[in-house]
Amino acid sequence: MQTLAQLVGSARILVCVGRGGVGKTTMSALLARQAAASGRRALVLTIDPARRLADALGIAALTDEPVRLNEPTLPGEMWAAMLKTDEAFAAILRSRMPDEAERASLEANRFYRFFATSLAGAHELAAAERLHELATCGRFDLVVLDTPPALHASDFLDAPKRFHDALDSAAFHWLTGGKGGAGRRGIRIGIGLGLVQKTISRFTGTEFLSELTEFLGQMSALMEGFKTRAAETTALIRSEQAHFVLITAPASDAPQSVSESAEAMQSRGCRVSALIVNRMMPPVALPADNRALAGLLHDAGLPKAEAAALSERLRSSAAEAARFAASDEAMFRQLEQRWSSTLAVEAVRAFPQEVSSLAALDAIRSLLFPERAP
Numbered sequence: 603m604q605t606l607a608q609l610v611g612s613a614r615i616l617v618c619v620g621r622g623g624v625g626k627t628t629m630s631a632l633l634a635r636q637a638a639a640s641g642r643r644a645l646v647l648t649i650d651p652a653r654r655l656a657d658a659l660g661i662a663a664l665t666d667e668p669v670r671l672n673e674p675t676l677p678g679e680m681w682a683a684m685l686k687t688d689e690a691f692a693a694i695l696r697s698r699m700p701d702e703a704e705r706a707s708l709e710a711n712r713f714y715r716f717f718a719t720s721l722a723g724a725h726e727l728a729a730a731e732r733l734h735e736l737a738t739c740g741r742f743d744l745v746v747l748d749t750p751p752a753l754h755a756s757d758f759l760d761a762p763k764r765f766h767d768a769l770d771s772a773a774f775h776w777l778t779g780g781k782g783g784a785g786r787r788g789i790r791i792g793i794g795l796g797l798v799q800k801t802i803s804r805f806t807g808t809e810f811l812s813e814l815t816e817f818l819g820q821m822s823a824l825m826e827g828f829k830t831r832a833a834e835t836t837a838l839i840r841s842e843q844a845h846f847v848l849i850t851a852p853a854s855d856a857p858q859s860v861s862e863s864a865e866a867m868q869s870r871g872c873r874v875s876a877l878i879v880n881r882m883m884p885p886v887a888l889p890a891d892n893r894a895l896a897g898l899l900h901d902a903g904l905p906k907a908e909a910a911a912l913s914e915r916l917r918s919s920a921a922e923a924a925r926f927a928a929s930d931e932a933m934f935r936q937l938e939q940r941w942s943s944t945l946a947v948e949a950v951r952a953f954p955q956e957v958s959s960l961a962a963l964d965a966i967r968s969l970l971f972p973e974r975a976p
C-alpha cells in the first residue's frame with residue numbers, strides 16, 4: 603500500500619471521485635500541484651463546468667488545450683485543462699478524420715450534432731478518450747482527473763462500453779425503425795423513445811433518410827477507432843499506473859457512500875488507493891474558565907452584564923463547534939478503522955474561507971503533505 607505522497611510521486615493517472623461539493627476539484631488541483639512540487643510534470647484535467655479551478659489556480663479561463671501555470675518556484679510543471687465535451691469531441695474527430703472536407707460534412711450533419719451533444723455516453727466517452735490522449739502523449743508524468751459533479755464514477759468507467767452499445771448497428775436499426783426494434787435496447791442505450799421521435803420529427807422527408815444514411819456510413823468508419831480506443835482507455839484506467847482517490851465529507855452517510863463507490867470501482871477492475879475526508883471541522887478549544895473571559899471583556903470596557911452575556915454566548919458557540927468537531931473526528935476514526943489497511947486515508951480540515959487562491963490551496967497542501975511542502 604502506498605501513501606498519498608507516494609501515489610502523487612509515482613502514479614500516471616489519479617482519478618478523484620466523490621459527490622458534488624465534497625472538494626474533488628479542489629483536491630485534484632492540489633494533488634497536481636503537489637506532484638509539480640515534487641518535480642513532476644502534472645496536469646489537472648477537470649470536466650467541471652464551474653470556474654472554480656481556474657479561479658483557484660489564478661488563471662482567467664481554462665481551455666480544452668492544457669495551459670501551463672507560470673510558477674517558476676515549482677521544480678516540476680503544473681498544467682491545467684478543462685474538458686469541454688463539444689471541443690473534445692471535435693478534437694477526437696480531427697484526429698480520426700483528417701480529411702477536412704469529409705469532417706466538415708459530418709459536422710454539418712444534424713444527426714451527428716444530435717449524437718455528439720445528446721446521446722448518453724458521448725460526454726463520458728469524450729472525457730475517457732481525452733484522458734487517454736493526454737496521459738499517453740508524453741507531455742505529462744501525471745494526469746489528475748477531476749470527475750464531474752453529477753456523474754457517478756461508474757458512469758464514466760462504463761462510458762466506452764455504453765457508447766459502443768449506442769453505436770451498435772442494431773441500435774441504429776432500431777433508431778431508424780428497421781429490424782430488431784426492441785424498445786428495451788432503446789432504454790439501455792439511454793435514448794428515450796420520445797426524444798428519438800422528437801429528433802426525427804425535426805428532419806423532413808427524404809432529406810432525413812439521406813442525411814441519416816450518410817451519417818451512419820461515416821460513423822461506421824469511425825466506429826473501429828472508437829472501439830479500439832475505448833478498449834485502450836479501459837485498460838489504462840485499470841492498469842497499475844492508475845489510482846482512484848475517493849473524496850468524502852465527514853457526513854453521517856460517508857461510510858456507506860465510500861463503501862459503495864469503492865465497490866463500484868473495484869468491481870470494474872479499478873484500483874482504489876486513497877480516501878480523503880475533506881472539510882473536517884477543526885478541534886475547538888473551549889474557554890477553560892468562562893468567568894475569566896467575562897472579566898477580560900469587562901476589563902476591555904463592556905459593562906458587567908453584557909460581558910457575562912457575551913462570554914456565555916461565546917462559550918455555547920464554542921461548545922457547539924466542539925461537538926461538530928468531535929462528531930467529524932469520530933466519523934474519521936470510523937472510516938480510518940475500516941479503510942486504513944487497504945487505502946491511504948487522510949483528513950483535511952475545513953478552512954474558514956473558500957479555497958479560491960493558490961495561497962489557500964498551498965495551506966491545505968502543507969497540511970496534507972507536511973514533509974514535502976516547500
Ligand SMILES: Nc1ncnc2c1ncn2[C@@H]1O[C@H](COP(=O)(O)OP(=O)(O)O)[C@@H](O)[C@H]1O
Pocket residue numbers: 620621622623624625626627628629650654751880881882950951952953954955956957958966
Ligand atoms: N478543506 C476545505 N475547506 C474549505 N473550503 C473547501 C475545502 N475544500 C473545498 N472547499 C470549498 O468547497 C467548495 C466545493 O469544492 P469543490 O472542490 O468545487 O467540490 P466538488 O468539485 O467536489 O464539487 C468550493 O467552494 C471550495 O473552495
Ligand SMILES: [Mg+2]
Pocket residue numbers: 623626627628650652748750751
Ligand atoms: Mg468540481
